[in-house]
Amino acid sequence: MKFGRAGGRDGPHGDKYSPALLHLAAELHEIPFGAGAKRVFTVIKIDDRRDREVHLGDKVQSVEERLRSEG
Template sequence: MALLEITVIPLGAGGSGLSAWVAGLERLLDESGLSFRLNDMGTTVEGSADELFAVARKLHEHCFGAGVARVYTVMKIDDRRDKAVSLGDKVASVERARQKPGAGGGQ
């Protein structure tokens, strides 16, 4: 599995708040059947690379379909094939490292 972090910003949609837009995009993610987790700066989605590219396009195009003339989308994909990864694995790994005496990476 791969992970996608995506932020979709409809420009010129009126106002500075985006929570209503994010809620609409989260509904599309619910319909996709993929696992995802909202964070303060975007959303992380888990799936195959093909699934992630397809859902990213769907989220990006959704704003145009809602009448926005410009959409700014930022995405990062981590496609690791040497072992299985899923949502929360990276955070859990960091938390485990924090618990080890002497951990600090460069201290």
């Protein structure tokens, strides 16, 4: 699976909330319990924008432009 850092569809490209990705998160969540942990806190963040088309890297470009205009 490919992952991005910024922009709308940062998960596996073309898969909306990939079941494989969610399954992987569940498996990773279980690892500390197997090592004896009594409590595990797992956070999954899904940032889904549907009001306009957003492409991988758009946010990075936007921040870079703002930094150039401020400097």
